[in-house]
Amino acid sequence: xxxxxxxxxxxSSMPVLAAACGGVLWGxxxxxxxxxxxxxxxxxxxxxxxxxPPLVAVVLLASVxxxxxxxxxxPAILIRTPGTNSAAATTIDGYAMHLQGRGGEALxxxxxxxxxxxxxxxxLLTTLTESLANLALLFTPPAYFAMGxxxxxxxxxLSEGALLKGLIAGVLGxxxxxxxxxxxxxxSRFTFGDPNLLEGIHFILIMLGIFALSELMVQAGExxxxxxxxxxxxxxxxxxxxxxxxxxxxxAQGIGCALGAVEGAIPGAGGSVAAFLSYNxxxxxxxxPEKFGHGSEEGVIAPETANNVVSATALVPTLSFGIPGxxxxxxxxxxxxIHGLQPGPLLFTSNPEIVYxxxxxxxxxxxxMFLLGMVIxxxxxxxxxRPKPYLMAAIFGLVVSGVYSIDHSLFDLWIxxxxxxxxxxxxxxxxxxxxxxxxxxxxxxxxxxxRRALLMTNGDHIVFLQDNVSLGLLTCAALVIGVSAVxxxxxxxxxxxxxxxxxx
Amino acid sequence: MRGTLITAILLFIFAVVFWxxxxxxxxxxxxxxxxADGLPKLLAIALGVLSAGLIVQSLLAMKAAGPAVxxxxxxxxxxxxxxxxxxxxxxxxxVYLIVVPYLGYMLSVGLLLLTVALYNGKxxxxxxxxxxxxxxxxxxxxxxxxxxxxLPAGFWxxxxx
Numbered sequence: 151x152x153x154x155x156x157x158x159x160x161x162s163s164m165p166v167l168a169a170a171c172g173g174v175l176w177g178x179x180x181x182x183x184x185x186x187x188x189x190x191x192x193x194x195x196x197x198x199x200x201x202x203p204p205l206v207a208v209v210l211l212a213s214v215x216x217x218x219x220x221x222x223x224x225p226a227i228l229i230r231t232p233g234t235n236s237a238a239a240t241t242i243d244g245y246a247m248h249l250q251g252r253g254g255e256a257l258x259x260x261x262x263x264x265x266x267x268x269x270x271x272x273x274l275l276t277t278l279t280e281s282l283a284n285l286a287l288l289f290t291p292p293a294y295f296a297m298g299x300x301x302x303x304x305x306x307x308l309s310e311g312a313l314l315k316g317l318i319a320g321v322l323g324x325x326x327x328x329x330x331x332x333x334x335x336x337x338s339r340f341t342f343g344d345p346n347l348l349e350g351i352h353f354i355l356i357m358l359g360i361f362a363l364s365e366l367m368v369q370a371g372e373x374x375x376x377x378x379x380x381x382x383x384x385x386x387x388x389x390x391x392x393x394x395x396x397x398x399x400x401x402a403q404g405i406g407c408a409l410g411a412v413e414g415a416i417p418g419a420g421g422s423v424a425a426f427l428s429y430n431x432x433x434x435x436x437x438x439p440e441k442f443g444h445g446s447e448e449g450v451i452a453p454e455t456a457n458n459v460v461s462a463t464a465l466v467p468t469l470s471f472g473i474p475g476x477x478x479x480x481x482x483x484x485x486x487x488i489h490g491l492q493p494g495p496l497l498f499t500s501n502p503e504i505v506y507x508x509x510x511x512x513x514x515x516x517x518x519m520f521l522l523g524m525v526i527x528x529x530x531x532x533x534x535x536r537p538k539p540y541l542m543a544a545i546f547g548l549v550v551s552g553v554y555s556i557d558h559s560l561f562d563l564w565i566x567x568x569x570x571x572x573x574x575x576x577x578x579x580x581x582x583x584x585x586x587x588x589x590x591x592x593x594x595x596x597x598x599x600x601r602r603a604l605l606m607t608n609g610d611h612i613v614f615l616q617d618n619v620s621l622g623l624l625t626c627a628a629l630v631i632g633v634s635a636v637x638x639x640x641x642x643x644x645x646x647x648x649x650x651x652x653x654x
Numbered sequence: 655m656r657g658t659l660i661t662a663i664l665l666f667i668f669a670v671v672f673w674x675x676x677x678x679x680x681x682x683x684x685x686x687x688x689x690a691d692g693l694p695k696l697l698a699i700a701l702g703v704l705s706a707g708l709i710v711q712s713l714l715a716m717k718a719a720g721p722a723v724x725x726x727x728x729x730x731x732x733x734x735x736x737x738x739x740x741x742x743x744x745x746x747x748x749v750y751l752i753v754v755p756y757l758g759y760m761l762s763v764g765l766l767l768l769t770v771a772l773y774n775g776k777x778x779x780x781x782x783x784x785x786x787x788x789x790x791x792x793x794x795x796x797x798x799x800x801x802x803x804x805l806p807a808g809f810w811x812x813x814x815x
Binding site: 314367369538597 | 657658661665672675676679680682687688689690691692693694697698700701704705707708711714715718736737739740741742743744746747748750751754755759763766767768770771772773774775776785786789793796797801803804805806
């Protein structure tokens with residue numbers, strides 16, 4: 151009941167409502183722009199959240215995530231270019247429907263499916279998070295350290311065929327987190343006498359460089375935009391599905407809800423995996439599988455429901471354990487940390503108004519997504535048709551202005567440029583970004599618990615094996631890395647076996 | 655593969671340098687049993703081991719792939735051009751950072767918008783100038799007026815007196 155009261159208080163507060171509305175609007179527009187992922191849309195807003203009250207800031211960021219999942223389907227359906235990774239599955243049947251003159255219908259299915267998925271995910275989030283968080287109350291400093299290590303290991307192991315690169319990225323992230331004044335002894339580390347580095351390197355700067363700037367660099371290096379190239383978005387009028395249609399599509403929605411729930415809670419899986427799995431399963435269980443790929447309504451609603459469920463359930467590990475499982479939730483975690491809030495079990499007792507307020511804000515955001523989604527289609531089509539160079543220039547302008555507004559320091563901007571180079575080099579060489587970001591945001595938590603744990607045994611590392619939870623988590627981390635390593639070695643051997651007869 | 659190998663060697667060297675830099679962190683009685691250098695040293699060792707693993711992996715991959723076939727010169731030069739073009743965005747950002755204290759925020763951000771759009775394929779036109787001017791005005795109003803961010807004013811105040 152207390153939780154409901156906090157949620158109601160948040161929902162009825164004007165700043166939270168405005169944040170949910172602004173976040174959804176920004177998210178839909180950002181998601182609609184190919185190249186601006188939900189995480190980039192969120193990262194661009196991060197500097198603005200500094201001056202906002204904590205609840206308003208986190209609701210704003212979470213609402214961007216909600217809006218971007220729908221926004222991504224707009225160009226996927228209209229121009230066959232997914233605005234977000236998770237909208238890629240929608241492209242198949244959404245665009246086919248658009249070619250048949252049913253683009254408005256596809257957009258309606260995406261919007262309604264997304265809203266249903268978002269609300270379903272929210273129910274799971276509210277019911278699962280607190281019970282999982284209670285479990286985390288059993289955690290001691292060694293267990294927290296082990297949890298951080300497990301989080302980075304899981305994310306690194308998901309780096310397809312690049313386990314070592316993923317782990318290296320995680321270690322590099324933690325190394326960046328050690329720059330600045332040591333919070334325990336007050337000794338400065340790796341500052342080279344520069345006062346700008348005494349407070350450390352803020353993760354916002356790295357996030358903006360790694361996500362936004364490296365994306366601008368990649369787009370600049372890609373094929374040149376040609377003057378006169380017009381986007382073929384065409385015209386579409388949103389057409390909402392009737393209740394009868396929705397009832398007919400209930401199986402596809404159910405599949406989207408179930409798979410979105412599971413995939414969202416698994417770190418690293420994310421919306422795109424959930425969307426493609428739902429698409430496949432919806433086809434498998436469909437009475438009209440032959441329609442898939444040729445404008446199937448089920449082929450649109452299943453992935454769209456799934457990726458919006460993920461936008462809520464992806465918050466479960468973030469809020470329960472303080473371990474984000476995706477780029478977007480890592481940025482949301484950053485939004486919490488900026489305001490001195492550490493997501494995890496203690497947040498439910500120390501700041502219940504934030505947690506339940508966020509749930510209330512997400513509920514509002516999902517409803518607003520439905521309402522705004524109906525009216526924003528025109529501006530989105532207009533935006534999608536803008537020349538790419540204008541969009542890139544506007545993003546660059548927003549990055550340099552937003553970063554300066556954090557600490558009024560040009561030095562921070564140099565760090566963003568450097569992080570952009572690092573992000574670009576990582577992309578070129580196939581190093582995943584997420585482990586680095588995770589190492590960066592979890593670095594402080596890992597180090598403080600590492601040192602606290604060692605205080606218990608006067609520096610003896612046996613403490614991590616004596617604590618049952620820590621031992622269990624570290625074993626899991628070792629297993630995750632071990633299994634990934636074995637899988638990687640097997641993948642390596644395969645081409646050799648095929649290659650030998652060819653060589654003979 | 656060669657790029658990965660070179661990166662792995664550089665990372666290994668970085669791990670060694672990081673270890674020595676961590677070792678040079680002043681010791682403090684307040685640092686506890688581990689000290690401020692504890693985790694950084696552990697990270698340096700981890701990076702060293704992982705990058706050594708990556709070196710071995712790259713060497714094995716190169717061996718398995720057989721004698722290196724040089725990439726087509728056209729494709730290689732295309733790749734270099736792509737990276738240089740991407741690096742150009744950083745150069746634009748660096749120039750912005752150098753000029754903004756002198757030219758002031760509004761003019762600099764307008765020039766930034768203009769340059770980035772031109773650099774990415776937009777032809778010079780009145781529309782482009784309008785975009786840069788309106789964009790600079792929008793950013794100025796949002797950050798300086800609305801959010802009260804003291805962005806660099808440049809030489810303008812001195813000029814006005």
